[in-house]
Amino acid sequence: MIKYHLNHLRELEAEAIYVIRETAAQFERPAMLFSGGKDSIVMTHLARKAFYPARIPFPLLHVDTGHNFPETLVFRDKMVEEIGARLEVRYVQDSIDKGRAREEKGPNASRNVLQTVTLLDALEELKVDAAMGGARRDEEKARAKERFFSHRDEFGQWDPKNQRPELWMLLNGKKHMGEHFRVFPLSNWTEMDVWMYIQLEKIAIPEIYFSHEREIILRDGVLLANSEFIMKKESDLIETRVVRFRTIGDMTCTGAVESPASTLSEIIDEIAASRVTERGTRHDDKRSETAMEDRKKAGYF
Amino acid sequence: MSDFSSEGYMNMELLRFTTAGSVDDGKSTLIGRLLYDSKQIFEDQLEAIEKRSQQRGFEHVDLSLLTDGLKAEREQGITIDVAYRYFATPKRKFIIADTPGHIQYTRNMVTGASTANAALILVDARKGILEQTIRHSFIASLLQIPHLIICVNKMDLVDYSEEAFNKVVVEYRSLSTKLDIKDVHFLPISALKGDNVVEKSTNMSWYQGTTLMYLLENLHIGSDENHIDCRFPVQYVIRPQQTEYHDFRGYAGRISSGIYKPGDKVKILPSGEIAEIKTIELFGEQISEAYAPMSVTMTLDRDVDISRGDMIVRENNAPSMEQEFDIMICWMNTNNLQVGGKYAIRHTVKDARCVIKDIRYKIDINSMHRNEADKEIAMNDIARINVKTTVPLYFDAYRKNRHTGSIILIDEATNETVAAGMIV
Incomplete structure (x- = not known):
């Protein structure tokens, strides 16, 4: 019977497409969060597959911190045009200007936490009742407890102790006015699965995932891309190195890895041999042991 | 991992399994061991648990800390909810639904079991079969998990005795005659010491079987899906x-x-x-x-x-099309089931409403006895009920088809999922 057996990547693909279609069917105004990172790119690709030959029946939403890698924005605009998707961008800077969020100060300042304010405001403004995100359960211990359909109260908060049980693939998206859902189609994917799938499906990704020369700030063992957004410390070392990024977030908190990997298969070999998780390069998770759990409860992804 | 190959990775199969055990029978240690020995633990994760083991004054690195999730869980040293873990060997990718063993969390076990190909049940070699073992096995059979793996753990604490292992096997076999289980395996292991988890034990020469990892990699899952009824x-x-x-x-x-x-x-x-x-x-x-x-x-x-x-x-192989049928349910809410009550019902991708017509019987999950007099269905109870739906559903018996034989009930006031159901 081996003939009628899907390999694991195709099974994950089928599962994610099912979740995306279910979101489009069960909710009135879904949106897909798009950050320009590989997970959201893969998720967007799956959304195209789910509804082809029709266009993706919901908008992509980018919460722009203003601290993006320029390469990410170039990639985003090109991709959106190619696939004919609708893109909504909301800016953290606007939230700061309106006094809705307050900028962090000092060398470790990041707009990562502020994103939550802009995100929740955007969901309310656009009346989004289901926001799909590319988070995976293997990323972080708090995310390991997430559902595919994750209920949020009217304040956008996550209550991990009181989650709805999720059985078989029967997804319950029923909600009261003002509440919304976060949906995670890639829940069961690992970092390796994402990379293998990018290779299998020949999906385009931003250049900065591949090896390149860059001026970096060496701080507390993390290699940060040098940019005007980061206030320098005296102990910082600024050097030019050959690096690439394993994850793409804000320039202020996304660490690079030194790497000569310039093709997908070289990246995959590197990850297979790697002894550090991808979030090991994320400055935002190192703030405390429960950094992710605390942010998630407040409405972060 | 020098043996990594992209081509191999493309052809891997996916195996989903659930783990169940009682408090302190070493479940978290076993999962930690599987992850650790299959080199799925990364340096930053290991550093984090080393630090915490030291803080708690442990002499060794406590592998069970790897599976701790939320703040409240770490504080209380328990698992609250289903947590999903991932690891891969060159042959298969594994998804573990790690569910807590305490009595009040039966609903999580059912949740984890609903998508599993296999269930791993841990038994403490010193204590033998407990009420919880029976409860876990019953849920595995109720949810029709195709493969059951009984790990007789802590063999190091019974001097790796064959007799102790056989005693558990005999005891388990006599109880499992009452259950509907297709494929059962028994393994003597020590999660703490690593015997027969990934590496074959040198302490049990009397044991001729495979290691747990070998079994997980080679379980035949090719016929777990129904390829007959379209x-x-x-x-x-x-x-x-x-x-x-x-x-x-x-x-x-x-x-x-x-x-x-x-x-x-x-x-x-x-x-x-x-x-x-x-x-x-x-x-x-x-x-x-x-x-x-x-x-x-x-x-x-x-x-x-x-x-x-x-x-x-x-054309000539249709499912049942009925509005009234019996379901085995596991109740998952703090508000009790209401006879005569109306609920939303979800079956495949179809939504309908239903009314609870009758409670046929409640099952005592420890003795597996059917009680027809007890009509009080509360959180974690398992019962057979009769429902009538607003429109016909197209279903198969759960035994024949897990996808078209399963339903959930939703409370229309709170929108919470209140029951998992298997159509009889």
Whole structure:
């Protein structure tokens, strides 16, 4: 019977497409969060597959911190045009200007936490009742407890102790006015699965995932891309190195890895041999042991 | 990992298993051991648990800390909810649904079991079969998990005695005659010391069987899906608004069971109309044979009225179409089940409402005894009930088809999922 057996990547693909279609069917105004990172790119690709030959029946939403890698924005605009998707961008800077969020100060300042304010405001403004995100359960211990359909109260908060049980693939998206859902189609994917799938499906990704020369700030063992957004410390070392990024977030908190990997298969070999998780390069998770759990409860992804 | 190969990774199978055990029987240690010995633990994760082990004054690195999730869990040293873990060997990718063993969390065990190919049940070699072992096994059989693996753990604490192991096996076999389990395996292990988990034990020469990892890698899961009865619930109708696809009508969904090919004559439920499959495709790519659990888009040779929740089946192999039927349920809410109460019911991708007509019996999960007098169905109770739905559902018995035989009940006031149900 081996003939009628899907390999694991195709099974994950089928599962994610099912979740995306279910979101489009069960909710009135879904949106897909798009950050320009590989997970959201893969998720967007799956959304195209789910509804082809029709266009993706919901908008992509980018919460722009203003601290993006320029390469990410170039990639985003090109991709959106190619696939004919609708893109909504909301800016953290606007939230700061309106006094809705307050900028962090000092060398470790990041707009990562502020994103939550802009995100929740955007969901309310656009009346989004289901926001799909590319988070995976293997990323972080708090995310390991997430559902595919994750209920949020009217304040956008996550209550991990009181989650709805999720059985078989029967997804319950029923909600009261003002509440919304976060949906995670890639829940069961690992970092390796994402990379293998990018290779299998020949999906385009931003250049900065591949090896390149860059001026970096060496701080507390993390290699940060040098940019005007980061206030320098005296102990910082600024050097030019050959690096690439394993994850793409804000320039202020996304660490690079030194790497000569310039093709997908070289990246995959590197990850297979790697002894550090991808979030090991994320400055935002190192703030405390429960950094992710605390942010998630407040409405972060 | 020098033995890594991209090609191998492309051909890996996915195995989902659930772990159940009682408090302190070493479940978290076993999972930690599987992750650790299969080199799935990364340096930053190991550093974090080393630090915490030291803080707690442990002499060794406590592998069970790897599976701790939320703040409250770490504080209380327990697992609150289903946590999902991932690891891969060159042969398979594994998804573990790690569920807590305490009595009040039966609902989580059912949740973890609902998608599993295999269940791992831990038994403490010193204590033998406990009430919880029976409860876990009963749930595994109720949810029709195809493979059951009984790990007799802490063999190091009974001097690796064959007699102690055999005693558990005999005890378990006598209880499992009452259960509907297809495939059972027994393994003597020590999660703490690593015996027979990934590495073969040198302490139990009397044991001729395989290690746990070998078993997980080689369990035959090829026939876990039903490839006979064609069931395709229509999840979404694709009608492009672009002029070049003006006449395109695609029926999108995930195949529950059976094998579909272009040219097949099919019947649409509930209308009963007959059509022929024109194409099966995904992203423009034509698929010659589609089977569970693929997500595809079908087109038909003629215009038929089809909407979400309808089902495409074979002409001469139809599911039951009924409005009244019996379900085995596991109740999952703090508000008790109301006889005569109305609930939303979800079956495949179809929504309906139902009224609870009768509670046939409640099952004492420890003795497996049926109690027809007890009509009080509370959190974690298992019962057989009779329901009547507002519209007919197209279903199979859960024993025959896990996808078309399962339902959930939803409280219409709170919107919470209150029960998992298996159609009898």
